[in-house]
Amino acid sequence: MDTMRGVESFVRSVELGSLAAASRRLGISAAAVSQNIARLESALATRLLTRTTRSLALTDSGEVYYQRVKGLLQEMELAAEAVSLVDGKVSGRLKIACSAAFARHVLAPLLPMFYEQYPKLSIELMASDRHVDHRQEGIDVSIRIREQLDDSLVANRLTTVPLVYCASPDYLDKNGVPDSIAELRQHRCLLFKIPVDEKIVGWSFIRHGERFQPEVRTAMVCDDIDMLANITVAGGGIARLAAFVATPYIAEGRLIPLFEAGNHSELHGEAEPLDYYFCVADRFAKTLKVRVFQDFLHQNLPNSWE
Structure with missing residues (x-):
């Protein structure tokens, strides 16, 4: 059992990059993790890790040992899961x-x-x-x-979620309903920006099995999709929202869907799903x-x- 504790402490430390991270994952102190690994190294009569206060690195022996035992640890976890399945837990x-x-x-x-x-x-x-x-x-x-x-x-x-191009009734009353996708360049378009890399997500459609991205006029950009929906409801312009965000607003009449399937498909196309x-x-x-x-x-x- 001491060997298995050492193996688990060693593998988790390598996977997570530090003794501290391994200790949090295993629910024991960092000192206990270090002691488990030290006992394992003593049993093997070789050093597996070069450890400092801030980092750790595999030795040549440690690399060989890690490649052998990581699968063993995973198989043991799967075996424990299988027992749980039999017990219904x-x-x-x-x-x-x-x-x-x-x-x-x-x-x-x-x-x-x-x-x-x-x-x-x-x-x-x-x-x-x-x-x-x-x-x-x-x-x-x-x-x-x-x-x-x-x-x-x-x-x-897992699932495919439709994307909905939509705007508020107030915006459409003031600015008109676009008769074609090409008219998006004449409307205020509200785009989503991915927070991680700040990449602005382009709008895409499917027409006759072909994907295309029309030219649009970017009026506002936001990195929170719910905030973007609120801007749309307030009359800010046209947005592209996942159905699970847009549908409640549409049901309440606060947003109007655009470019619906089957409606002037030659001019519209279908929104590419997510x-x-x-x-x-x-x-x-x-x-x-x-x-x-x-x-x-x-x-x-x-x-x-x-």
Whole structure:
């Protein structure tokens, strides 16, 4: 057991980049982590890590050992999950990361129902539009759009959300309803800026299976989608909003959808939808708690976002 404690402390320290981060993940002190690793090194009669107060680095022996034991530790975790499955128990901490808007409008209303089904779980929801690192931040699953994917993740498409171009009745009364996508250059367009890299997200449409981005006149830019929706409702201009943001306003008559499918399609086209992906660090991260959460989302996300 002492060896396994040492292996776990060693692997977590390497994955998370420091003894302090490993101690937080394991729920023990940094001194205990250091002692566990020291005992492991003594048993192996070799140094695995070069440690300072601010950083650590693998020795050559440590690199070889890490590559061998990281899979063993993951397999043991999966075995423990399998036992939990037989016993009908899903427990532990589940840390979820996703964009602020998806968390606020989609996940937050669903999580109480999920917790009722699995009350032994401790759920942490991290709502952020910045890039997150699964291993460094102890994240079990992240929900990302296509533009946020990278090769280090295992990603499966979760859902497709329509995007809605819309404006307030007051704005359209004063400025007219655009008869074609080309007329967007004559209207006040409200665009979203990604907070992390400050990239302004362009508007895209699908026409006859082809994707295109029209020229638009940018009147305002905002890095918070709910604030952008409020500006739109107040008559600021035309915005592109995810259906889960726009639909309540449309139902209340506070926003009017534009370029609807089937309406002058030769002039309009269809708004390109937004794909969301369920992401884990690797195949070993598909633990029981992650799998039941993925199944829950597939069962409870809307079939239609209208």
